[in-house]
Amino acid sequence: MADTKKAISQDRKRTNILHNGELALIAxxxxxxxxxxxxxxxxxxGLMGNLSVAFVMxxxxxxxxxxxxxxxxxGFAINWFxxxxxxxxxxxxxxPRKWFGFCLxxxxDWIGIVAIGLGYYTYVHPDWKIVGFIFVVLYGAEMIISQLRYKVTDKYSIDSGLLGPTEVRIILAALFCLEYFVPESIHWIGLAISVVLLVSFISDFVKLLDAANERDAALRQEQATKAN
Known part of the structure:
Protein backbone atom coordinates (compact mmCIF):
# COMPACT_ATOMS: atom_id res chain seq x y z
CA MET A 1 0.00 0.00 0.00
CA ALA A 2 2.83 2.41 0.85
CA ASP A 3 4.45 1.88 -2.57
CA THR A 4 1.11 2.42 -4.26
CA LYS A 5 0.57 5.71 -2.39
CA LYS A 6 3.99 6.90 -3.47
CA ALA A 7 3.40 5.93 -7.09
CA ILE A 8 0.05 7.66 -7.44
CA SER A 9 1.00 10.90 -5.69
CA GLN A 10 4.38 11.64 -7.22
CA ASP A 11 3.24 14.37 -9.63
CA ARG A 12 1.31 16.76 -7.38
CA LYS A 13 1.21 18.46 -4.00
CA ARG A 14 -2.02 18.13 -1.99
CA THR A 15 -3.08 20.32 0.92
CA ASN A 16 -6.79 19.51 1.23
CA ILE A 17 -8.31 18.41 4.52
CA LEU A 18 -9.23 14.90 3.36
CA HIS A 19 -5.91 14.24 1.63
CA ASN A 20 -4.61 11.38 3.78
CA GLY A 21 -7.82 9.38 3.86
CA GLU A 22 -8.52 10.07 0.20
CA LEU A 23 -5.05 8.95 -0.86
CA ALA A 24 -5.40 5.71 1.10
CA LEU A 25 -8.77 4.99 -0.52
CA ILE A 26 -7.47 5.74 -4.01
CA ALA A 27 -4.46 3.47 -3.42
CA GLY A 46 -16.14 11.22 -14.14
CA LEU A 47 -17.71 13.47 -16.75
CA MET A 48 -20.89 11.39 -16.71
CA GLY A 49 -21.05 11.90 -12.95
CA ASN A 50 -21.07 15.68 -13.29
CA LEU A 51 -23.53 15.55 -16.19
CA SER A 52 -25.86 13.38 -14.08
CA VAL A 53 -25.79 16.04 -11.34
CA ALA A 54 -26.79 18.64 -13.91
CA PHE A 55 -29.49 16.34 -15.27
CA VAL A 56 -31.20 15.73 -11.91
CA MET A 57 -31.17 19.49 -11.29
CA GLY A 75 -23.48 11.89 -9.29
CA PHE A 76 -20.74 13.58 -7.29
CA ALA A 77 -19.54 10.19 -6.02
CA ILE A 78 -19.34 8.89 -9.59
CA ASN A 79 -17.45 12.01 -10.62
CA TRP A 80 -15.02 11.59 -7.70
CA PHE A 81 -14.38 7.97 -8.61
CA PRO A 96 1.66 8.00 -17.03
CA ARG A 97 0.02 10.31 -19.57
CA LYS A 98 1.18 13.50 -17.92
CA TRP A 99 0.52 16.07 -20.63
CA PHE A 100 -2.28 14.28 -22.44
CA GLY A 101 -4.06 13.61 -19.17
CA PHE A 102 -3.39 17.14 -17.94
CA CYS A 103 -5.03 18.71 -21.00
CA LEU A 104 -7.91 16.22 -21.10
CA ASP A 109 -13.59 19.23 -15.62
CA TRP A 110 -14.57 22.56 -17.14
CA ILE A 111 -17.35 20.96 -19.18
CA GLY A 112 -18.67 19.28 -16.03
CA ILE A 113 -18.61 22.50 -13.98
CA VAL A 114 -20.39 24.45 -16.72
CA ALA A 115 -23.05 21.71 -16.89
CA ILE A 116 -23.63 21.88 -13.12
CA GLY A 117 -23.74 25.67 -13.29
CA LEU A 118 -26.41 25.45 -15.99
CA GLY A 119 -28.37 23.00 -13.85
CA TYR A 120 -28.21 25.41 -10.93
CA TYR A 121 -29.16 28.31 -13.19
CA THR A 122 -32.23 26.40 -14.42
CA TYR A 123 -33.39 25.34 -10.96
CA VAL A 124 -33.14 28.52 -8.90
CA HIS A 125 -35.54 31.45 -8.82
CA PRO A 126 -34.93 33.98 -11.65
CA ASP A 127 -33.72 36.60 -9.17
CA TRP A 128 -30.90 34.25 -8.09
CA LYS A 129 -29.73 32.96 -11.46
CA ILE A 130 -26.79 35.36 -11.41
CA VAL A 131 -25.35 33.34 -8.51
CA GLY A 132 -25.02 30.28 -10.75
CA PHE A 133 -23.20 32.39 -13.32
CA ILE A 134 -20.88 33.85 -10.68
CA PHE A 135 -20.09 30.36 -9.32
CA VAL A 136 -19.04 29.07 -12.74
CA VAL A 137 -16.91 32.15 -13.40
CA LEU A 138 -15.13 31.95 -10.05
CA TYR A 139 -14.58 28.19 -10.22
CA GLY A 140 -13.15 28.68 -13.69
CA ALA A 141 -10.93 31.46 -12.34
CA GLU A 142 -9.56 29.07 -9.70
CA MET A 143 -8.82 26.54 -12.44
CA ILE A 144 -6.88 29.22 -14.34
CA ILE A 145 -4.94 30.11 -11.18
CA SER A 146 -3.96 26.45 -10.71
CA GLN A 147 -2.59 26.30 -14.28
CA LEU A 148 -0.69 29.57 -13.90
CA ARG A 149 0.73 28.36 -10.57
CA TYR A 150 1.96 25.24 -12.35
CA LYS A 151 3.65 27.37 -15.02
CA VAL A 152 5.30 29.70 -12.51
CA THR A 153 6.34 27.25 -9.79
CA ASP A 154 6.58 23.96 -11.72
CA LYS A 155 4.45 22.46 -8.94
CA TYR A 156 0.98 21.25 -9.77
CA SER A 157 -1.67 21.65 -7.08
CA ILE A 158 -5.42 21.34 -7.53
CA ASP A 159 -6.19 22.55 -4.01
CA SER A 160 -6.87 26.00 -2.62
CA GLY A 161 -5.58 25.81 0.91
CA LEU A 162 -7.57 23.24 2.87
CA LEU A 163 -10.18 22.82 0.16
CA GLY A 164 -9.78 20.64 -2.89
CA PRO A 165 -12.15 19.18 -5.50
CA THR A 166 -13.28 16.46 -3.08
CA GLU A 167 -14.28 18.94 -0.39
CA VAL A 168 -16.06 21.07 -3.00
CA ARG A 169 -18.04 18.03 -4.16
CA ILE A 170 -19.11 17.27 -0.59
CA ILE A 171 -20.13 20.89 0.03
CA LEU A 172 -22.15 21.07 -3.18
CA ALA A 173 -23.85 17.72 -2.53
CA ALA A 174 -24.81 18.91 0.95
CA LEU A 175 -26.07 22.20 -0.48
CA PHE A 176 -28.33 20.49 -3.00
CA CYS A 177 -29.68 17.97 -0.50
CA LEU A 178 -30.34 20.68 2.08
CA GLU A 179 -32.62 22.36 -0.46
CA TYR A 180 -35.02 19.43 -0.07
CA PHE A 181 -35.21 19.87 3.70
CA VAL A 182 -34.96 23.67 3.77
CA PRO A 183 -36.58 25.09 0.62
CA GLU A 184 -34.77 28.04 -1.00
CA SER A 185 -31.69 27.55 1.18
CA ILE A 186 -29.85 26.88 -2.07
CA HIS A 187 -30.02 30.59 -2.87
CA TRP A 188 -28.32 31.95 0.22
CA ILE A 189 -25.83 29.11 0.63
CA GLY A 190 -24.98 29.32 -3.06
CA LEU A 191 -24.26 33.01 -2.57
CA ALA A 192 -22.10 32.23 0.48
CA ILE A 193 -20.10 29.66 -1.51
CA SER A 194 -19.57 32.21 -4.27
CA VAL A 195 -18.24 34.70 -1.71
CA VAL A 196 -15.84 32.07 -0.35
CA LEU A 197 -14.67 31.34 -3.90
CA LEU A 198 -14.11 35.05 -4.50
CA VAL A 199 -12.02 35.41 -1.34
CA SER A 200 -10.09 32.25 -2.23
CA PHE A 201 -9.44 33.51 -5.75
CA ILE A 202 -8.14 36.87 -4.52
CA SER A 203 -5.88 35.18 -1.96
CA ASP A 204 -4.54 32.66 -4.47
CA PHE A 205 -4.00 35.40 -7.06
CA VAL A 206 -1.94 37.49 -4.61
CA LYS A 207 0.16 34.45 -3.70
CA LEU A 208 0.63 33.67 -7.40
CA LEU A 209 1.88 37.19 -8.08
CA ASP A 210 4.34 36.89 -5.18
CA ALA A 211 5.63 33.61 -6.61
CA ALA A 212 5.90 35.19 -10.06
CA ASN A 213 7.89 38.10 -8.63
CA GLU A 214 10.26 35.69 -6.91
CA ARG A 215 10.80 33.76 -10.13
CA ASP A 216 11.42 36.98 -12.07
CA ALA A 217 14.00 38.02 -9.48
CA ALA A 218 15.68 34.63 -9.71
CA LEU A 219 15.79 34.87 -13.51
CA ARG A 220 17.33 38.36 -13.36
CA GLN A 221 19.94 37.13 -10.92
CA GLU A 222 20.71 34.18 -13.17
CA GLN A 223 21.08 36.45 -16.20
CA ALA A 224 23.31 38.85 -14.27
CA THR A 225 25.52 35.96 -13.16
CA LYS A 226 25.87 34.71 -16.73
CA ALA A 227 26.68 38.23 -17.95
CA ASN A 228 29.53 38.49 -15.43
Whole structure:
Protein backbone atom coordinates (compact mmCIF):
# COMPACT_ATOMS: atom_id res chain seq x y z
CA MET A 1 0.00 0.00 0.00
CA ALA A 2 2.83 2.41 0.85
CA ASP A 3 4.45 1.88 -2.57
CA THR A 4 1.11 2.42 -4.26
CA LYS A 5 0.57 5.71 -2.39
CA LYS A 6 3.99 6.90 -3.47
CA ALA A 7 3.40 5.93 -7.09
CA ILE A 8 0.05 7.66 -7.44
CA SER A 9 1.00 10.90 -5.69
CA GLN A 10 4.38 11.64 -7.22
CA ASP A 11 3.24 14.37 -9.63
CA ARG A 12 1.31 16.76 -7.38
CA LYS A 13 1.21 18.46 -4.00
CA ARG A 14 -2.02 18.13 -1.99
CA THR A 15 -3.08 20.32 0.92
CA ASN A 16 -6.79 19.51 1.23
CA ILE A 17 -8.31 18.41 4.52
CA LEU A 18 -9.23 14.90 3.36
CA HIS A 19 -5.91 14.24 1.63
CA ASN A 20 -4.61 11.38 3.78
CA GLY A 21 -7.82 9.38 3.86
CA GLU A 22 -8.52 10.07 0.20
CA LEU A 23 -5.05 8.95 -0.86
CA ALA A 24 -5.40 5.71 1.10
CA LEU A 25 -8.77 4.99 -0.52
CA ILE A 26 -7.47 5.74 -4.01
CA ALA A 27 -4.46 3.47 -3.42
CA UNK A 28 -6.82 0.70 -2.30
CA UNK A 29 -9.05 1.12 -5.35
CA UNK A 30 -6.39 1.34 -8.08
CA UNK A 31 -4.98 -1.98 -6.94
CA UNK A 32 -8.37 -3.61 -7.54
CA UNK A 33 -9.58 -2.03 -10.78
CA UNK A 34 -9.89 -4.65 -13.55
CA UNK A 35 -7.18 -4.56 -16.20
CA UNK A 36 -9.67 -3.85 -18.98
CA UNK A 37 -10.63 -0.55 -17.37
CA UNK A 38 -8.55 2.30 -18.83
CA UNK A 39 -7.81 5.82 -17.64
CA UNK A 40 -9.85 7.24 -20.51
CA UNK A 41 -12.84 5.18 -19.38
CA UNK A 42 -12.53 6.64 -15.90
CA UNK A 43 -12.26 10.17 -17.30
CA UNK A 44 -15.48 9.60 -19.25
CA UNK A 45 -17.11 8.15 -16.13
CA GLY A 46 -16.14 11.22 -14.14
CA LEU A 47 -17.71 13.47 -16.75
CA MET A 48 -20.89 11.39 -16.71
CA GLY A 49 -21.05 11.90 -12.95
CA ASN A 50 -21.07 15.68 -13.29
CA LEU A 51 -23.53 15.55 -16.19
CA SER A 52 -25.86 13.38 -14.08
CA VAL A 53 -25.79 16.04 -11.34
CA ALA A 54 -26.79 18.64 -13.91
CA PHE A 55 -29.49 16.34 -15.27
CA VAL A 56 -31.20 15.73 -11.91
CA MET A 57 -31.17 19.49 -11.29
CA UNK A 58 -32.95 19.94 -14.61
CA UNK A 59 -35.48 17.30 -13.57
CA UNK A 60 -36.00 19.10 -10.26
CA UNK A 61 -36.65 22.32 -12.18
CA UNK A 62 -38.97 20.75 -14.77
CA UNK A 63 -41.08 18.91 -12.20
CA UNK A 64 -40.78 21.61 -9.52
CA UNK A 65 -39.75 18.86 -7.13
CA UNK A 66 -36.59 19.21 -5.03
CA UNK A 67 -36.72 15.48 -4.21
CA UNK A 68 -34.60 14.93 -7.32
CA UNK A 69 -31.77 16.86 -5.68
CA UNK A 70 -31.30 14.03 -3.18
CA UNK A 71 -29.71 12.09 -6.06
CA UNK A 72 -26.91 14.62 -6.56
CA UNK A 73 -24.52 12.91 -4.08
CA UNK A 74 -24.60 9.83 -6.32
CA GLY A 75 -23.48 11.89 -9.29
CA PHE A 76 -20.74 13.58 -7.29
CA ALA A 77 -19.54 10.19 -6.02
CA ILE A 78 -19.34 8.89 -9.59
CA ASN A 79 -17.45 12.01 -10.62
CA TRP A 80 -15.02 11.59 -7.70
CA PHE A 81 -14.38 7.97 -8.61
CA UNK A 82 -13.65 8.68 -12.27
CA UNK A 83 -11.85 11.98 -11.87
CA UNK A 84 -9.70 10.91 -8.91
CA UNK A 85 -8.66 7.54 -10.28
CA UNK A 86 -8.04 8.17 -13.99
CA UNK A 87 -4.59 9.69 -13.68
CA UNK A 88 -3.72 7.74 -10.53
CA UNK A 89 -4.47 4.48 -12.36
CA UNK A 90 -2.09 5.47 -15.15
CA UNK A 91 0.72 6.13 -12.66
CA UNK A 92 0.00 2.92 -10.78
CA UNK A 93 0.26 0.92 -14.00
CA UNK A 94 3.43 2.82 -14.91
CA UNK A 95 1.77 4.33 -17.99
CA PRO A 96 1.66 8.00 -17.03
CA ARG A 97 0.02 10.31 -19.57
CA LYS A 98 1.18 13.50 -17.92
CA TRP A 99 0.52 16.07 -20.63
CA PHE A 100 -2.28 14.28 -22.44
CA GLY A 101 -4.06 13.61 -19.17
CA PHE A 102 -3.39 17.14 -17.94
CA CYS A 103 -5.03 18.71 -21.00
CA LEU A 104 -7.91 16.22 -21.10
CA UNK A 105 -8.73 16.53 -17.40
CA UNK A 106 -8.81 20.34 -17.46
CA UNK A 107 -11.22 20.48 -20.40
CA UNK A 108 -13.43 17.67 -19.09
CA ASP A 109 -13.59 19.23 -15.62
CA TRP A 110 -14.57 22.56 -17.14
CA ILE A 111 -17.35 20.96 -19.18
CA GLY A 112 -18.67 19.28 -16.03
CA ILE A 113 -18.61 22.50 -13.98
CA VAL A 114 -20.39 24.45 -16.72
CA ALA A 115 -23.05 21.71 -16.89
CA ILE A 116 -23.63 21.88 -13.12
CA GLY A 117 -23.74 25.67 -13.29
CA LEU A 118 -26.41 25.45 -15.99
CA GLY A 119 -28.37 23.00 -13.85
CA TYR A 120 -28.21 25.41 -10.93
CA TYR A 121 -29.16 28.31 -13.19
CA THR A 122 -32.23 26.40 -14.42
CA TYR A 123 -33.39 25.34 -10.96
CA VAL A 124 -33.14 28.52 -8.90
CA HIS A 125 -35.54 31.45 -8.82
CA PRO A 126 -34.93 33.98 -11.65
CA ASP A 127 -33.72 36.60 -9.17
CA TRP A 128 -30.90 34.25 -8.09
CA LYS A 129 -29.73 32.96 -11.46
CA ILE A 130 -26.79 35.36 -11.41
CA VAL A 131 -25.35 33.34 -8.51
CA GLY A 132 -25.02 30.28 -10.75
CA PHE A 133 -23.20 32.39 -13.32
CA ILE A 134 -20.88 33.85 -10.68
CA PHE A 135 -20.09 30.36 -9.32
CA VAL A 136 -19.04 29.07 -12.74
CA VAL A 137 -16.91 32.15 -13.40
CA LEU A 138 -15.13 31.95 -10.05
CA TYR A 139 -14.58 28.19 -10.22
CA GLY A 140 -13.15 28.68 -13.69
CA ALA A 141 -10.93 31.46 -12.34
CA GLU A 142 -9.56 29.07 -9.70
CA MET A 143 -8.82 26.54 -12.44
CA ILE A 144 -6.88 29.22 -14.34
CA ILE A 145 -4.94 30.11 -11.18
CA SER A 146 -3.96 26.45 -10.71
CA GLN A 147 -2.59 26.30 -14.28
CA LEU A 148 -0.69 29.57 -13.90
CA ARG A 149 0.73 28.36 -10.57
CA TYR A 150 1.96 25.24 -12.35
CA LYS A 151 3.65 27.37 -15.02
CA VAL A 152 5.30 29.70 -12.51
CA THR A 153 6.34 27.25 -9.79
CA ASP A 154 6.58 23.96 -11.72
CA LYS A 155 4.45 22.46 -8.94
CA TYR A 156 0.98 21.25 -9.77
CA SER A 157 -1.67 21.65 -7.08
CA ILE A 158 -5.42 21.34 -7.53
CA ASP A 159 -6.19 22.55 -4.01
CA SER A 160 -6.87 26.00 -2.62
CA GLY A 161 -5.58 25.81 0.91
CA LEU A 162 -7.57 23.24 2.87
CA LEU A 163 -10.18 22.82 0.16
CA GLY A 164 -9.78 20.64 -2.89
CA PRO A 165 -12.15 19.18 -5.50
CA THR A 166 -13.28 16.46 -3.08
CA GLU A 167 -14.28 18.94 -0.39
CA VAL A 168 -16.06 21.07 -3.00
CA ARG A 169 -18.04 18.03 -4.16
CA ILE A 170 -19.11 17.27 -0.59
CA ILE A 171 -20.13 20.89 0.03
CA LEU A 172 -22.15 21.07 -3.18
CA ALA A 173 -23.85 17.72 -2.53
CA ALA A 174 -24.81 18.91 0.95
CA LEU A 175 -26.07 22.20 -0.48
CA PHE A 176 -28.33 20.49 -3.00
CA CYS A 177 -29.68 17.97 -0.50
CA LEU A 178 -30.34 20.68 2.08
CA GLU A 179 -32.62 22.36 -0.46
CA TYR A 180 -35.02 19.43 -0.07
CA PHE A 181 -35.21 19.87 3.70
CA VAL A 182 -34.96 23.67 3.77
CA PRO A 183 -36.58 25.09 0.62
CA GLU A 184 -34.77 28.04 -1.00
CA SER A 185 -31.69 27.55 1.18
CA ILE A 186 -29.85 26.88 -2.07
CA HIS A 187 -30.02 30.59 -2.87
CA TRP A 188 -28.32 31.95 0.22
CA ILE A 189 -25.83 29.11 0.63
CA GLY A 190 -24.98 29.32 -3.06
CA LEU A 191 -24.26 33.01 -2.57
CA ALA A 192 -22.10 32.23 0.48
CA ILE A 193 -20.10 29.66 -1.51
CA SER A 194 -19.57 32.21 -4.27
CA VAL A 195 -18.24 34.70 -1.71
CA VAL A 196 -15.84 32.07 -0.35
CA LEU A 197 -14.67 31.34 -3.90
CA LEU A 198 -14.11 35.05 -4.50
CA VAL A 199 -12.02 35.41 -1.34
CA SER A 200 -10.09 32.25 -2.23
CA PHE A 201 -9.44 33.51 -5.75
CA ILE A 202 -8.14 36.87 -4.52
CA SER A 203 -5.88 35.18 -1.96
CA ASP A 204 -4.54 32.66 -4.47
CA PHE A 205 -4.00 35.40 -7.06
CA VAL A 206 -1.94 37.49 -4.61
CA LYS A 207 0.16 34.45 -3.70
CA LEU A 208 0.63 33.67 -7.40
CA LEU A 209 1.88 37.19 -8.08
CA ASP A 210 4.34 36.89 -5.18
CA ALA A 211 5.63 33.61 -6.61
CA ALA A 212 5.90 35.19 -10.06
CA ASN A 213 7.89 38.10 -8.63
CA GLU A 214 10.26 35.69 -6.91
CA ARG A 215 10.80 33.76 -10.13
CA ASP A 216 11.42 36.98 -12.07
CA ALA A 217 14.00 38.02 -9.48
CA ALA A 218 15.68 34.63 -9.71
CA LEU A 219 15.79 34.87 -13.51
CA ARG A 220 17.33 38.36 -13.36
CA GLN A 221 19.94 37.13 -10.92
CA GLU A 222 20.71 34.18 -13.17
CA GLN A 223 21.08 36.45 -16.20
CA ALA A 224 23.31 38.85 -14.27
CA THR A 225 25.52 35.96 -13.16
CA LYS A 226 25.87 34.71 -16.73
CA ALA A 227 26.68 38.23 -17.95
CA ASN A 228 29.53 38.49 -15.43
Missing amino acids: YLVERIPRWVTSNMLTAL LLAAWYHDSTWLLLTPV GDSLDGRLAYYRNR DIVV
